[in-house]
Amino acid sequence: GKLRALKRWMLTLVVGVTQAIIAVTCNMATKMLMEAKYDHVYDLMEYHRLSSGISPSSSSASTASANNNDAGYYTADGYLDVDQDGIPDSEEYSSGGTTAMDDVNDHLARHWFNFGKSPYLTFLFYQTLFVLCAALFVYIEPVSGGSGIPDIKCYLNGIDVPRIVEFKTLVCRVMGVTFSVAAGLPVGKEGPMVHSGGVVAAVISQGRTKFWGVDTSFSKFSDFRNDREKRDFVACGAAAGIASAFGAPIGGVLLSLEEGASYWSTNLTWRAFFCAMITLGTLFVVRNQDSKWGQANVEKLFSLGEFTSIGGGSSNFSVWELLLFILIGCLGGLIGACFNAGSEHLTIWRMKHINHSKKRRVLEVLAISMLVTTVSFVMPLLWGRCTELPTDMQDWTNQEKELVANLVPFNCVPGKEYNEVASLYLCEADVAIRQLFHFRETGETDSSTFSSAALFLFFIPYTTLACIVYGIAVPAGLFVPSLLAGAAFGRLFGHLLHKLDHTSGTFADSGTYALMGSAAVLGGMARMTISLTVILLEATGNMQYVLPLMMTLMAARFTGNAFNEGIYDINIHLKHIPFLEPEVPTIAERHEIVAGQVMSTEVKCLRPVERVGIVYDLLKSVGHGNFPIVDTASSGTLYGTASRSMLCTLLQRRAFGQPHDVNNGQHHSSTDGGVDYAELLGPKRLSPLVQWDTIERVYPRYPKIDDVQLRPGDRNCWLDLRPYANTAPYTINETASIQRTYRLFRTLGLRFLCVVNHTNQVVGIITRVDLLPESLSDSIMRGRNAHMARRSSGGGGFS
Amino acid sequence: GKLRALKRWMLTLVVGVTQAIIAVTCNMATKMLMEAKYDHVYDLMEYHRLSSGISPSSSSASTASANNNDAGYYTADGYLDVDQDGIPDSEEYSSGGTTAMDDVNDHLARHWFNFGKSPYLTFLFYQTLFVLCAALFVYIEPVSGGSGIPDIKCYLNGIDVPRIVEFKTLVCRVMGVTFSVAAGLPVGKEGPMVHSGGVVAAVISQGRTKFWGVDTSFSKFSDFRNDREKRDFVACGAAAGIASAFGAPIGGVLLSLEEGASYWSTNLTWRAFFCAMITLGTLFVVRNQDSKWGQANVEKLFSLGEFTSIGGGSSNFSVWELLLFILIGCLGGLIGACFNAGSEHLTIWRMKHINHSKKRRVLEVLAISMLVTTVSFVMPLLWGRCTELPTDMQDWTNQEKELVANLVPFNCVPGKEYNEVASLYLCEADVAIRQLFHFRETGETDSSTFSSAALFLFFIPYTTLACIVYGIAVPAGLFVPSLLAGAAFGRLFGHLLHKLDHTSGTFADSGTYALMGSAAVLGGMARMTISLTVILLEATGNMQYVLPLMMTLMAARFTGNAFNEGIYDINIHLKHIPFLEPEVPTIAERHEIVAGQVMSTEVKCLRPVERVGIVYDLLKSVGHGNFPIVDTASSGTLYGTASRSMLCTLLQRRAFGQPHDVNNGQHHSSTDGGVDYAELLGPKRLSPLVQWDTIERVYPRYPKIDDVQLRPGDRNCWLDLRPYANTAPYTINETASIQRTYRLFRTLGLRFLCVVNHTNQVVGIITRVDLLPESLSDSIMRGRNAHMARRSSGGGGFS
The missing domain is CATH 3.10.580.10 (CBS-domain)
Incomplete structure (x- = not known):
């Protein structure tokens, strides 16, 4: 009756709010952990740089930093505030020299351990500690490992996967992903957030759990204790999950309909829509607390930053460049197919040799984490070059200035130079994505914030690492790594085009190519259709990309499908889950x-x-x-x-x-x-x-x-x-x-x-x-x- | 097999291209007809103004227009180029006086008739002529009247409505809507475009028609001659229709899935996606012909113009204003419910007294057209006031400058003044919508391009006319009228808020309120859900409105549903079509x-x-x-x-x-x-x-x-x-x-x-x-x- 419908809507509202709070908490925790880690490591590196005394351009350091202070935006310690939320310690390191050395020593004294003042060992320690925590949660509840999207997909398909929507799984999944992201593995929070949303919805709608040992059921909710109601709630929760991870409510609704629901139910669509809206609204309110709920910061609205229109009234790309975007789509489909094939082989190998023993799974996680740590640290060392920060930023948007402040010095003079490769490896993945998306290349000068060589040195190893990591026993989403790999690839592609043609402005800016690359690689791996377009559109916030994104994703999907299935389907099939595809198998046709x-x-x-x-x-x-x-x-x-x-x-x-x-x-x-x-x-x-x-x-x-x-x-x-x-x-x-x-x-x-x-x-x-x-x-x-x-x-x- | 699938995709491609061409042609024809009409009427009015000699501020006219020429953008004859596509006759009317009189006489000599040089009679003549043409096509094929969306909805629901997807219907529908829009009735092209897309798909996929009297069937396409294939093609075509009408491909796919498809088929989704993409791509290429397929004009991408972010990095609305948007949604739901109730009563009356006789239907069309013409002409006369055009437009966007050029003088000094009410009644509906959306109010000064009184004088009569017109025997979409009415309502709402609070910048700009008003009224009438949000988002091109739009539409739907059904459902039920709603009727529950x-x-x-x-x-x-x-x-x-x-x-x-x-x-x-x-x-x-x-x-x-x-x-x-x-x-x-x-x-x-x-x-x-x-x-x-x-x-x- 009416009362029941009202209860259903109320529960949906609670689900939306809860999922938003979980997402915010998880985000903050990750940021704090990462900040602590990088803070310590960069202090040590700065100590080494200063004590070795060989600062190649220290003579001009003070003038340059004075310059920068004139530009009025980033201060010399900007590189420490990875997320702009750190403790504002603005007067330190104002220029190179002994005072800076004292400051660094002060900093180091604050930390409770210093492994012989070796940055690498400290970094390794943090990474291993975090990854162990993540592995521990998966050890407690094995189904909380992996992406979470295939699990929700199966659940919505009507398959009863044991323990997939229980409270314990939720806790382990959320805690685990906080640590696995903080550990700097090439993993994302998005898949786990979708799963989290689904479980939150299941737990709240059922109103009971066996986790506490007692039956906490409220008899008021007993109406919703059946398969169908529960499944509908999980679909709503999954939509809220996407809304919380990407700020993409409509994409979330579509994803849960596309992947899960077997038939289009208007009522369910509305509820998923409402749930995602509530989640986004809660996030919006919470994030804009500081402005007293006045005008919101636009960059905060879109998880991938705001794509502005560069040239006033004209689009960021030419009509004929649509063909190039299709080409990027095809290449992205190929990359995705290779990734999927590699991942499939690895998973088969893991199922044979590793997965049967919990101990082996933890050891594997440790080994791979060490590999990732070493690569992320050694690559910037190998690169070794210092690039000067851009100085003339009068015309730049706030977003770009903030991103410049996030570039990582890594053995270079802070506030003056940065290491290109370190800026990609050693920061949060979504910051790296935004850097690749939003540093626009000025047509005439060939100068760019990231050189082609640096992009190449990042793209290949990172993609390989992401492929190896996907499937180990930590909660690990796939969206962010493939977006990041794709952004590097797309930007590289843009660079090559610019080199082919030295005149200015013929091709779209590298940011646009980076976006297309992201779409292509993600589309090539996941092969989702309309929901993916909408998610990317919502996350970038600029509707002029609708046609290019559609074309790129379509090309990626077609190319990828010529070789193998999407990564989620591969995983589902390898687990021998009786998942029914939406279409009749071709053999039956x-x-x-x-x-x-x-x-x-x-x-x-x-x-x-x-x-x-x-x-x-x-x-x-x-x-x-x-x-x-x-x-x-x-x-x-x-x-x-x-x-x-x-x-x-x-x-x-x-x-x-x-x-x-x-x-x-x-x-x-x-x-x-x-x-x-x-x-x-x-x-x-x-x-x-x-x-x-x-x-x-x-x-x-x-x-x-x-x-x-x-x-x-x-x-x-x-x-x-x-x-x-x-x-x-x-x-x-x-x-x-x-x-x-x-x-x-x-x-x-x-x-x-x-x-x-x-x-x-x-x-x-x-x-x-x-x-x-x-x-x-x-x-x-x-x-x-x-x-x-x-x-x-x-x-x-x-x- | 494979070949068949390939053929299917090829046909889908052809459908997409064809629909785009139809839409472009129909658009151009409408613009030409409207231009001819307004050209003549405005010439006559200018003749009367000059010959009466009472130009209240003619003394300052020359200086003002010189001023404007300094501003470098609009010339004095801008008001003639309703769509910027007119013949550039730039040196005429350079200032008031006898030369202008000569020019007007030259102009009038070009027209082949002049009803005693009466602007009203001339206007009436054009309007009646066009409306007669529209009525004629509906006379030939009665099912081509009305919106078209209910028809496609029924067809996709599995009901066999006779003659609904035949070639003759297509021709009559497209020709009819061209004339009915040109006749200045409060109707839109969107519904007919959806229908057109569906019929194009049906005709092309079947490869034969009985319209020619001979069987033109190509046996190659006989594969697709069954109910299911045909229905799938129609779903794709409907998506292409929305893409061509609103530039909203994703919204189109969702609409056809939401309204029609009973279950989510991935293959069908992909095809609809592809078809909409091709349509949009074709439109994109055709529209950017003039720039040699280089950078596209962003305004051309979005049918409702581009919503720019006003304040740099901050959103166009405050967080707490979301509550106001919900209020607008509720009011819009009420307006929609009133509209639907009125339309229902009128339709019942029509079914009893008019619809059984074709002659009566044509007479009704004529009578209502005269009513519309008279109201549109008398209202501006009653208003009578001349408002000065804004002069200081340095900071304005190209879009705004172009819209200023489209303001209608109507008895005022061209290039210097305009009549507010005439600018709303006597121009293309989508230009009026854009004016309401994109003239931003500068917080401090209370000056606005449209005053509250003018908005009120437009909103009430226009909504009433739209309600009367919906259902007469011409092809008539409902989207554009309700968007326009809603924009006026929302802007009015914004004005009231601004008056309540005289300090600057507390409330969002009137453009944002106009958008929310549009969404609220359209949502209150049509009650569509996720697809409507996506269509509006795609048409406005700014993703920061996703949360406000969702909230407004949700509020409008809830409020409206408390009173009656959506307008399309009302129409379907009045026709006693056995349409199955997606959910089990409540009586069965x-x-x-x-x-x-x-x-x-x-x-x-x-x-x-x-x-x-x-x-x-x-x-x-x-x-x-x-x-x-x-x-x-x-x-x-x-x-x-x-x-x-x-x-x-x-x-x-x-x-x-x-x-x-x-x-x-x-x-x-x-x-x-x-x-x-x-x-x-x-x-x-x-x-x-x-x-x-x-x-x-x-x-x-x-x-x-x-x-x-x-x-x-x-x-x-x-x-x-x-x-x-x-x-x-x-x-x-x-x-x-x-x-x-x-x-x-x-x-x-x-x-x-x-x-x-x-x-x-x-x-x-x-x-x-x-x-x-x-x-x-x-x-x-x-x-x-x-x-x-x-x-x-x-x-x-x-x-």
């Missing part, structure tokens, strides 16, 4: 298959009134979730279906009658042939001893068959299933085409389907597994005759 | 209804082998589209279904056997009891005399039963339906809940469903009509007992 061919004929059936012993043995022996009930009186027509959870509850509650009750004292335990009981019972039914509400109250923790204790005489009792059976299950005729079967399954989100013949007799069962491409090709191998043979033998078989 | 209660029990069944006479009489007597085939040998279990079109084709092709063929010479025409024929035939079947391809080749123009001529002896022949029957139709058990039935219907897009009992005997039929809320409440009135009674009587009835 090419061959004529009917439902009768793919069905499993070993049907375990029950009778409307069944012996307790038979039911008990059946539940013990097979793990099926549903059982058809056939009417033996009318030669085996389908009466209905009974779910495992219901049967277990009935047995546990002893909802069965003694033989003499049923048969009015005669015929008891004499005939088990199953023909005469119906006549004996006639229209007289055992009253339902268990209310439907009672069965459902314990959702989703129904009693297991092992919890059921039968007493000696129980096995001969009769269990009357007729009041409980679902008498109108979806069925399909055995001659129906596989397309029709698949469509029924997928659009209605079924888990099993009874196959009947023309007289409604049960001839088989189809489950999700039977519809996977592998099973379908098996059916084709067996051929039609096998089907006929099986049908005749399997038709009448009871358990 | 409140009562427990089963499929057996709502089904119709008067089932006309056939037997697997049936007498030709019986089939013929059945087809003659009832209009059903499908007939169940029941197996009389096994007491009436469902054998399959046969479609009307198939039966007609079989009869026409004489695919039946003589009695002696069937019965091996014995028993012929003796027993018609229908029990023994099956044994007689046994497994021996008549070979299918008609190939399936033959039946489908004529799609969608199957033979009618009236085309079938039976010969005297035919009636006793046997028609063997077994090779042709669909032996695995979707069925539902009579005890299934209405929710389940509805879901099956809606998600699979069914038109009918056999209701069976436990032994698969046909007990009834459910069609779309049975699932409408009215029918459901009837079923509840009859109650459950009626169902039982009907079931026992109806079970065995044959035709």
Whole structure:
């Protein structure tokens, strides 16, 4: 009724707010951890630089920094404030020399340890510490590792992945991702945030959890304790997750619809829309606290920074450059396909050699973390060159000035120079992305904030590392690494074009190419469609990119699909999860298959009134979730279906009658042939001893068959299933085409389907597994005759 | 196979390009017509102004215009170039006086008629002429009137509206809308463009039309000649339509998915995405021809102009203003609800008194057009005041300068003054929208391009006119009028706020309020959800409005839904079209209804082998589209279904056997009891005399039963339906809940469903009509007992 709908909306609102708070907290924690790490490491590096005395251009340092102070924006210590949230220590390092040395010593004294004042060892220590924390959380709850998007995808597809939407998973996932991002691994928070949103929604809507050991259920929310409501809530939560990670509410709604929902439900769309809106609104309010909720900072609205229109009234790209964007899309599709192939091989190898042992998984994480740390530290060292910071920034936007302040000196004179490679490796991934996106190249001069060589030195190793890292036992999103790799690639592409053509302004600025590169690589990996375009549009905040982004993503997807599947689908298939794609598998399109061919004929059936012993043995022996009930009186027509959870509850509650009750004292335990009981019972039914509400109250923790204790005489009792059976299950005729079967399954989100013949007799069962491409090709191998043979033998078989 | 998929993509590409070309052509034609009209009228008005000699401020005219020429942008004749595409006649009217008079006389001499030099009569003449043309096209093809979106919505919902996707409709619709917009009626091109896209897709994918009188079918495309393919193409075309009307490709895809598609198909989404992208790309290329496909003009990218960020790095609104936007949303919802209620009453009245006669419809159009013309002309006259054009426009954007040039003088000194009300009434609707959106109010001075009084004088009459016009017999979209009305309302709201608070800059600029007002009123009328947000975002081009727009639209929808339905749904229901909403009607949620209660029990069944006479009489007597085939040998279990079109084709092709063929010479025409024929035939079947391809080749123009001529002896022949029957139709058990039935219907897009009992005997039929809320409440009135009674009587009835 109305009250229930109101409750649903209220819960959705709570989900939105909660997810926003989680996202903000997680973000702040990550920033604090990273700040502590880089603060310490850069102090040590500065100490070494000053004590070695070889500062190649220290003579001009003071003048330059004076210059910079004139420019009025960044002070010499800007490089410390990685996120502009740090403690403002503005008067230190004002110029090179002994005072700076004292300051550094002061700084170092504040830290509680100094590994022989080695920056590398300190860096390694922090990284390893953080990564160990992340691994620990995954050790506690293994399903909280990885991206989280495939998990939510499976859940929304209708697959019951154990422990995927529980409170413990949420805690481990969020804590884990905080540490894994802080550890500087090439991972993102986006996938885990989507998962977090989903779990928040599930936990809040169900209003109970077994994490606390006690049942905290509020009976007020019991309305929403069923699969469908829970799934709808999870879809809303996933939308909120994207909204919180990217500030992309509409993209979030589309993602959860595209990936999960099997059919477009207007109500659900509205709720997801509302949930994402609330999340974004909460974020908006919280982030603009400092301005007393006045005008918001536009850069804060878009997680990828704001793409401004450079040339006043004209677009940032030419019409004919759309062709170049398509080319970038194709290249990005190739890169994505390589990444996916590499990741697939690695995952297979991991499944064989590592995943079976928790200890090995942790060791792997440690080893890979050390590799990442070493590469991130050694690459800038190898580069070794110092680039001067741009000095004439009068025309630059605030955003660009802030990004300049975030460039990393790394052995260069702070406030005057920076190390290009270090600025990419040794800062937060989203800052690096923004730098690649928003440093515009001024057409005439060939000067750029990042040189081609530096981009190359970053792109190849980083992509390789990201590929290796994806799949280790830490929470790890894929969006940010692929955006960053793609941005480097796109910018590199832009550089090459600029070099080909030395005249000014022929090609779009490198920022635009970086954006297209990001879209191409991300699209090449994830192969999502409309939702990805919308997410990127919302994150960049400039609608003039809609056509280029569409074209790039389309090209990336087509190219990538020529080689392999998207990374999420690869992961799902490797785990052998019976995930049903939205479209009928191509193998079914090419061959004529009917439902009768793919069905499993070993049907375990029950009778409307069944012996307790038979039911008990059946539940013990097979793990099926549903059982058809056939009417033996009318030669085996389908009466209905009974779910495992219901049967277990009935047995546990002893909802069965003694033989003499049923048969009015005669015929008891004499005939088990199953023909005469119906006549004996006639229209007289055992009253339902268990209310439907009672069965459902314990959702989703129904009693297991092992919890059921039968007493000696129980096995001969009769269990009357007729009041409980679902008498109108979806069925399909055995001659129906596989397309029709698949469509029924997928659009209605079924888990099993009874196959009947023309007289409604049960001839088989189809489950999700039977519809996977592998099973379908098996059916084709067996051929039609096998089907006929099986049908005749399997038709009448009871358990 | 692959080739077919390739063909499908190629056709989609052609659809996208064609729709873009249609949109461009239609746009240009409208602009030319409007220009001719306003050119003439303004010349006459200028003539009157100059000859009367009372130009209130003619003394300062020359200096002011010199001033303006200094500002370097608009010349005195700017007001003539309504769309900047006019013939550049730059040296005329350089200052008031006799030379100007000569010029005007020259101008007037160019026109071929002058109704006594009366501007009003001339205006009326043009308006009436154009509106007559529009009405003529609707006279030729009545279904081309109205918005077009409800039609496409119904088509995608699975309803077969006659002639809705035919070439003739396309031509009439596009030509009609060109004239109705040129006639200055408060109508938009958007709805008709969506319809146009859909028809273009249908026509191109089918590759044939009966418009030419000859069959132009290319057999190459025959693959796509079935309901499902055609519907998918129409969905793609509708997306292209939105892309061409608003430059909103993603919004277009969402609209066609949201309104039409019953389930989310990834393949279809991709194709719609591709189609919209191609349309946008084509438009982009065509529109930027003049710049030789270099940098595009950003304003041309967004149909509502570009919303720039005013204050550098800060958003155009404060955080707390979100609450005000919600308030605007609620008010917009109210306005929309009033509009919808008014429109509903008018439509009911029209259906009673006007719609049955084509002549009356044309007369109504003429009368209303005259009303609109008079109001548009009298309002500015009543206003009478001349406002000075802004002179200090140094900081203004090109967009604003161009909009200033489009302000209408109407009896004021051109190039120096303008009439506020005339500038809203007497120019293209999208120019007026842009003026309301993009003239920013500078916080300190209270000066504004449009005063509150002028806005009020526009908003109320225009909304009323739009309500009266919607539903008359011309092609008329609703988006643009409601955007314009909403923009005026929102700007008015902003004005009031500014007056409440005289300090500077507390509230957002009036442009932002105008945008929110547009969203609120449009959302309040159309009640579309996520697609509308995306369309508005894409059309405005500034992502910072995503949260405000979402909140406004959500508030508008909630408020509006408290009173009545969306305008499209109202129209669909008034036409008694069996449109299935995405959600189960609430009446079904409140009562427990089963499929057996709502089904119709008067089932006309056939037997697997049936007498030709019986089939013929059945087809003659009832209009059903499908007939169940029941197996009389096994007491009436469902054998399959046969479609009307198939039966007609079989009869026409004489695919039946003589009695002696069937019965091996014995028993012929003796027993018609229908029990023994099956044994007689046994497994021996008549070979299918008609190939399936033959039946489908004529799609969608199957033979009618009236085309079938039976010969005297035919009636006793046997028609063997077994090779042709669909032996695995979707069925539902009579005890299934209405929710389940509805879901099956809606998600699979069914038109009918056999209701069976436990032994698969046909007990009834459910069609779309049975699932409408009215029918459901009837079923509840009859109650459950009626169902039982009907079931026992109806079970065995044959035709």
